[in-house]
Amino acid sequence: MAKGWVRVLGFAGSLRRGSYNRALVRAAAEVAPEDVRVEVFDLDGIPLYNMDVEQQGLPEAVVAFKRAIREADAVLIATPEHNWSFPGVLKNALDWAARPSGDNPFRGKPVAVVGATTGQWGTLRAQLHLRQVLAYLETHPLSRPEVLVTHAREKFDAEGRLADEGTRTRLRELLVALRDWTYQLARREAP
Numbered sequence: 001m002a003k004g005w006v007r008v009l010g011f012a013g014s015l016r017r018g019s020y021n022r023a024l025v026r027a028a029a030e031v032a033p034e035d036v037r038v039e040v041f042d043l044d045g046i047p048l049y050n051m052d053v054e055q056q057g058l059p060e061a062v063v064a065f066k067r068a069i070r071e072a073d074a075v076l077i078a079t080p081e082h083n084w085s086f087p088g089v090l091k092n093a094l095d096w097a098a099r100p101s102g103d104n105p106f107r108g109k110p111v112a113v114v115g116a117t118t119g120q121w122g123t124l125r126a127q128l129h130l131r132q133v134l135a136y137l138e139t140h141p142l143s144r145p146e147v148l149v150t151h152a153r154e155k156f157d158a159e160g161r162l163a164d165e166g167t168r169t170r171l172r173e174l175l176v177a178l179r180d181w182t183y184q185l186a187r188r189e190a191p
Helices: 020-031 051-056 060-071 088-097 124-136 165-189
Strands: 006-012 036-041 074-078 110-116 147-149
Touching (some): 006 165, 020 074, 036 060, 036 165, 110 165
Parallel strands (some): 074 110
16 A cells, blocks of 8 residues: 555446446545545456456456556445346456456455446445455455435536535545545554
Protein backbone atom coordinates (compact mmCIF):
# COMPACT_ATOMS: atom_id res chain seq x y z
CA MET A 1 0.00 0.00 0.00
CA ALA A 2 1.31 3.41 -0.96
CA LYS A 3 2.18 5.56 2.03
CA GLY A 4 -0.47 8.12 2.79
CA TRP A 5 -3.20 7.03 0.38
CA VAL A 6 -5.21 4.03 -0.73
CA ARG A 7 -5.37 3.06 -4.39
CA VAL A 8 -8.82 1.70 -5.33
CA LEU A 9 -9.50 -0.03 -8.63
CA GLY A 10 -13.07 0.73 -9.70
CA PHE A 11 -14.98 -1.01 -12.48
CA ALA A 12 -18.57 -1.56 -13.51
CA GLY A 13 -20.23 -4.74 -14.70
CA SER A 14 -21.67 -2.97 -17.72
CA LEU A 15 -20.42 -2.16 -21.21
CA ARG A 16 -23.12 0.39 -22.02
CA ARG A 17 -21.71 3.89 -22.51
CA GLY A 18 -24.64 5.48 -20.69
CA SER A 19 -24.55 2.95 -17.83
CA TYR A 20 -25.54 4.31 -14.45
CA ASN A 21 -23.04 1.91 -12.88
CA ARG A 22 -20.17 3.22 -14.96
CA ALA A 23 -21.28 6.70 -13.91
CA LEU A 24 -21.34 5.52 -10.29
CA VAL A 25 -17.66 4.50 -10.54
CA ARG A 26 -16.79 7.89 -12.07
CA ALA A 27 -18.71 9.56 -9.22
CA ALA A 28 -16.68 7.53 -6.71
CA ALA A 29 -13.51 9.03 -8.19
CA GLU A 30 -15.03 12.50 -7.74
CA VAL A 31 -16.21 12.12 -4.14
CA ALA A 32 -13.30 10.07 -2.79
CA PRO A 33 -11.53 11.49 0.25
CA GLU A 34 -8.18 13.07 -0.57
CA ASP A 35 -6.27 10.02 0.70
CA VAL A 36 -8.17 7.65 -1.64
CA ARG A 37 -7.56 7.46 -5.38
CA VAL A 38 -10.13 5.64 -7.49
CA GLU A 39 -8.68 4.43 -10.78
CA VAL A 40 -11.35 3.42 -13.30
CA PHE A 41 -10.95 0.25 -15.39
CA ASP A 42 -13.20 -0.55 -18.34
CA LEU A 43 -14.15 -4.20 -18.89
CA ASP A 44 -14.80 -3.54 -22.58
CA GLY A 45 -12.36 -5.64 -24.61
CA ILE A 46 -12.25 -8.64 -22.28
CA PRO A 47 -13.37 -11.55 -24.49
CA LEU A 48 -15.73 -14.31 -23.45
CA TYR A 49 -13.88 -16.85 -21.34
CA ASN A 50 -12.65 -19.84 -23.34
CA MET A 51 -10.17 -22.36 -21.94
CA ASP A 52 -8.77 -22.94 -25.45
CA VAL A 53 -7.88 -19.24 -25.62
CA GLU A 54 -6.45 -19.34 -22.08
CA GLN A 55 -4.18 -22.26 -23.00
CA GLN A 56 -2.77 -20.20 -25.89
CA GLY A 57 -2.01 -17.33 -23.53
CA LEU A 58 -4.08 -14.73 -21.72
CA PRO A 59 -5.52 -11.96 -23.92
CA GLU A 60 -3.88 -8.57 -23.37
CA ALA A 61 -7.09 -7.09 -21.93
CA VAL A 62 -7.12 -9.85 -19.30
CA VAL A 63 -3.45 -9.33 -18.50
CA ALA A 64 -4.13 -5.60 -18.03
CA PHE A 65 -7.13 -6.34 -15.80
CA LYS A 66 -5.19 -8.77 -13.60
CA ARG A 67 -2.30 -6.29 -13.34
CA ALA A 68 -4.68 -3.49 -12.31
CA ILE A 69 -6.21 -5.69 -9.60
CA ARG A 70 -2.76 -6.68 -8.28
CA GLU A 71 -1.54 -3.09 -8.16
CA ALA A 72 -4.63 -1.82 -6.31
CA ASP A 73 -4.91 -1.76 -2.54
CA ALA A 74 -8.68 -2.31 -2.75
CA VAL A 75 -11.42 -2.85 -5.32
CA LEU A 76 -14.77 -1.14 -5.93
CA ILE A 77 -17.30 -2.98 -8.12
CA ALA A 78 -20.47 -1.34 -9.42
CA THR A 79 -22.98 -3.91 -10.60
CA PRO A 80 -26.23 -3.62 -12.49
CA GLU A 81 -28.95 -6.15 -11.77
CA HIS A 82 -30.10 -8.44 -14.58
CA ASN A 83 -32.71 -11.13 -13.90
CA TRP A 84 -32.16 -10.93 -10.11
CA SER A 85 -28.38 -11.36 -10.43
CA PHE A 86 -25.27 -9.59 -11.66
CA PRO A 87 -24.60 -9.51 -15.41
CA GLY A 88 -22.59 -11.98 -17.45
CA VAL A 89 -20.10 -9.26 -18.42
CA LEU A 90 -19.02 -9.02 -14.79
CA LYS A 91 -19.01 -12.78 -14.15
CA ASN A 92 -16.90 -13.27 -17.29
CA ALA A 93 -14.33 -10.70 -16.13
CA LEU A 94 -14.12 -12.30 -12.68
CA ASP A 95 -13.71 -15.75 -14.25
CA TRP A 96 -10.85 -14.52 -16.44
CA ALA A 97 -9.18 -12.76 -13.50
CA ALA A 98 -9.02 -16.02 -11.51
CA ARG A 99 -7.40 -17.95 -14.36
CA PRO A 100 -5.22 -19.86 -14.69
CA SER A 101 -5.96 -21.79 -11.52
CA GLY A 102 -3.74 -20.62 -8.68
CA ASP A 103 -3.25 -17.11 -10.14
CA ASN A 104 -6.00 -15.11 -8.43
CA PRO A 105 -5.14 -11.42 -7.92
CA PHE A 106 -8.34 -10.93 -5.90
CA ARG A 107 -7.09 -13.14 -3.05
CA GLY A 108 -6.90 -11.05 0.11
CA LYS A 109 -8.20 -7.83 -1.47
CA PRO A 110 -10.67 -5.62 0.35
CA VAL A 111 -13.69 -5.17 -1.94
CA ALA A 112 -16.71 -2.87 -1.83
CA VAL A 113 -19.81 -3.46 -3.93
CA VAL A 114 -22.26 -0.80 -5.09
CA GLY A 115 -24.97 -0.73 -7.70
CA ALA A 116 -27.51 1.43 -9.46
CA THR A 117 -30.78 0.47 -11.10
CA THR A 118 -33.84 2.24 -12.43
CA GLY A 119 -36.05 0.06 -10.21
CA GLN A 120 -36.82 0.16 -6.52
CA TRP A 121 -34.49 -2.58 -5.23
CA GLY A 122 -31.16 -0.90 -6.03
CA THR A 123 -29.31 -4.08 -7.14
CA LEU A 124 -29.85 -5.80 -3.79
CA ARG A 125 -30.12 -9.29 -5.29
CA ALA A 126 -27.22 -8.72 -7.70
CA GLN A 127 -24.99 -7.59 -4.85
CA LEU A 128 -25.88 -10.67 -2.79
CA HIS A 129 -25.00 -13.01 -5.67
CA LEU A 130 -21.81 -11.11 -6.38
CA ARG A 131 -20.75 -11.48 -2.74
CA GLN A 132 -21.01 -15.27 -3.14
CA VAL A 133 -18.50 -15.17 -6.00
CA LEU A 134 -16.27 -12.76 -4.08
CA ALA A 135 -16.20 -15.25 -1.18
CA TYR A 136 -14.93 -17.95 -3.56
CA LEU A 137 -12.30 -15.52 -4.87
CA GLU A 138 -11.05 -15.14 -1.25
CA THR A 139 -11.66 -11.40 -1.06
CA HIS A 140 -12.46 -9.43 2.09
CA PRO A 141 -15.82 -7.82 1.26
CA LEU A 142 -16.86 -4.65 3.07
CA SER A 143 -20.29 -5.33 4.55
CA ARG A 144 -21.35 -1.77 5.38
CA PRO A 145 -22.31 0.84 4.45
CA GLU A 146 -24.42 -0.43 1.56
CA VAL A 147 -24.92 1.71 -1.52
CA LEU A 148 -28.05 0.55 -3.36
CA VAL A 149 -28.99 3.31 -5.80
CA THR A 150 -32.69 3.10 -6.64
CA HIS A 151 -34.56 5.07 -9.34
CA ALA A 152 -31.26 5.99 -11.00
CA ARG A 153 -32.90 8.06 -13.77
CA GLU A 154 -33.79 10.60 -11.09
CA LYS A 155 -30.31 10.68 -9.53
CA PHE A 156 -28.06 11.19 -12.56
CA ASP A 157 -28.20 14.25 -14.81
CA ALA A 158 -28.31 14.29 -18.63
CA GLU A 159 -24.50 14.14 -18.81
CA GLY A 160 -24.37 11.02 -16.62
CA ARG A 161 -23.11 12.82 -13.51
CA LEU A 162 -24.40 11.66 -10.14
CA ALA A 163 -26.39 14.72 -9.07
CA ASP A 164 -28.16 13.36 -6.00
CA GLU A 165 -26.32 14.74 -2.97
CA GLY A 166 -27.56 12.04 -0.59
CA THR A 167 -26.19 9.32 -2.87
CA ARG A 168 -22.91 11.20 -3.30
CA THR A 169 -22.61 11.39 0.50
CA ARG A 170 -23.31 7.65 0.93
CA LEU A 171 -20.78 6.83 -1.79
CA ARG A 172 -18.14 8.93 -0.02
CA GLU A 173 -18.96 7.23 3.30
CA LEU A 174 -18.48 3.85 1.60
CA LEU A 175 -15.06 4.92 0.30
CA VAL A 176 -14.05 6.11 3.77
CA ALA A 177 -15.11 2.73 5.19
CA LEU A 178 -13.24 0.91 2.39
CA ARG A 179 -10.11 2.94 3.16
CA ASP A 180 -10.37 2.13 6.86
CA TRP A 181 -11.06 -1.57 6.10
CA THR A 182 -7.99 -1.65 3.82
CA TYR A 183 -5.78 -0.20 6.57
CA GLN A 184 -7.24 -2.60 9.15
CA LEU A 185 -6.53 -5.62 6.95
CA ALA A 186 -3.01 -4.38 6.20
CA ARG A 187 -2.29 -4.11 9.95
CA ARG A 188 -3.50 -7.70 10.45
CA GLU A 189 -1.13 -8.96 7.77
CA ALA A 190 1.87 -6.97 8.97
CA PRO A 191 4.50 -9.02 10.81
